Amino acid sequence: MNMFDELEKRESAAPFERLARKALAAYGMEEAKLDLLAHQEHAIFRVSDPVGGQRTSSYALRVYPRGWDGSQILRALLWQTALQREAHVGCPEPILTRSGNLVQSLSTPGVSGFRQVVVLSWVVGQSLVVTKWTADHACAAGRLIATLHDHAETFTLPDALSPIRRTADTLEASLNPARLARAHAPEEEALFEDALNRVRQAMRFLGTARDVAGLVHANLKPEHVLFSDDGACPLGFAHTRWSHYIYDLATIDLQLRASEDAARLRHGLLEGYRSTRSTEDDATEHLDAFVLLRLLDELAAVPPPESGAVARVRDHARRTVETIRQTLHAQ
Numbered sequence: 001m002n003m004f005d006e007l008e009k010r011e012s013a014a015p016f017e018r019l020a021r022k023a024l025a026a027y028g029m030e031e032a033k034l035d036l037l038a039h040q041e042h043a044i045f046r047v048s049d050p051v052g053g054q055r056t057s058s059y060a061l062r063v064y065p066r067g068w069d070g071s072q073i074l075r076a077l078l079w080q081t082a083l084q085r086e087a088h089v090g091c092p093e094p095i096l097t098r099s100g101n102l103v104q105s106l107s108t109p110g111v112s113g114f115r116q117v118v119v120l121s122w123v124v125g126q127s128l129v130v131t132k133w134t135a136d137h138a139c140a141a142g143r144l145i146a147t148l149h150d151h152a153e154t155f156t157l158p159d160a161l162s163p164i165r166r167t168a169d170t171l172e173a174s175l176n177p178a179r180l181a182r183a184h185a186p187e188e189e190a191l192f193e194d195a196l197n198r199v200r201q202a203m204r205f206l207g208t209a210r211d212v213a214g215l216v217h218a219n220l221k222p223e224h225v226l227f228s229d230d231g232a233c234p235l236g237f238a239h240t241r242w243s244h245y246i247y248d249l250a251t252i253d254l255q256l257r258a259s260e261d262a263a264r265l266r267h268g269l270l271e272g273y274r275s276t277r278s279t280e281d282d283a284t285e286h287l288d289a290f291v292l293l294r295l296l297d298e299l300a301a302v303p304p305p306e307s308g309a310v311a312r313v314r315d316h317a318r319r320t321v322e323t324i325r326q327t328l329h330a331q
Helices: 003-027 070-086 135-152 177-184 186-206 246-256 262-276 287-301 311-330
Strands: 033-039 043-052 055-063 104-108 111-121 213-216 225-228 231-234 241-244
Touching: 003 033, 003 043, 003 055, 003 104, 003 111, 070 111, 070 135, 135 213, 135 225, 135 231, 135 246, 135 262, 177 186, 177 287, 186 241, 186 287, 186 311, 241 246, 246 262, 246 287, 287 311
Parallel strands: none
Antiparallel strands: 033 043, 043 055, 055 111, 104 111, 213 241, 225 231
C-alpha cells in the first residue's frame, strides 16, 4: 500500500470516526481514544476509555452498513448477551447507553444514510491465520461451536425477532440457480442446481428438530475465533441466523481446507465438537453438503460484474464456482 492509498483510507474513514464520536457521547465516553481496526463492510473501532488514574477500559464500536436490518442486529446482540451470561462464552457483550439502548441509529455528513452503531465489551485473545492453526486450535474451535449449539437448542428469542427458517423448501428463494448463473456464470446453472439439490437432500435427511437446527453464528471464519489460555471465543455475530447447526462446522471447515494439514484439522474440529456435544455421525456425514451451501451463500454475496465489481471480486467469484465444482464432484 503506497502513501496515496493510506491518505485515501484516512480521508474516507474520517467521517466514520466523527460518527463514532457522536455515538460515544451516549455512553459518557466523549474523551475516549479511537483506533480504526476495520473499514470494509463494517467500520470497527477500538475504544480506549480512561476510567481514572492508570486504568483504561477497552470496548469495540461497530458501525453497520447502510440499510442493515435492525431486527438482525438485535437478534445477534440478545444471543451474545445470553451466551455470555448463561453459557459463559467469552464473546463480546453489548453495552447499554446511559438511556438503556443497545443500538443507536445515527447520521453525520460524509456517511451515507443513517447507520446502526453498537458498543461491545472488548475480548482478549489471539487471532491466527488458518495456516497457523494446529489440531489443538481446531479442537478448541470445535468445542466452542458445540457450546454455541448447546445453548441455541434451548434459547428462545422474542416472537418479533424470530428469524426466517431456511429449509429445503425455502432455500431457492435466496439461492436461485438461474439468478446465480445470470450474475456470475451463465453456463453453470446446472452446476448450481446440482449443488442446491445436494443441500436439499441433506436438509431433508436431518430434519428441523431443535437438536439439529436453530440459531447459528453463520460466519465463523478463522478471523472470528480468538484463542487464549481459556480456549476459544467467538467474534463477528452480525450474520446470526436460523440454520442447521452443521452450517457453522462447514463454514470453518471450508477455511481449514486452505491448510496443508486440512485432514488433521478437520479431525480435530469434529473431535472437539463431539467431545462437548453429542451428535449423530449421520449429521457430520453431510458436512460437504453444507460446505456447498456456504459456497453458494458466498457466491450470492459477490456483486455481479455489471455492478462495477473490481477484478479481484470477479476472480473471487470464479474461484468460488470452481470450488463448488470440486466439492460436488468429490462427494
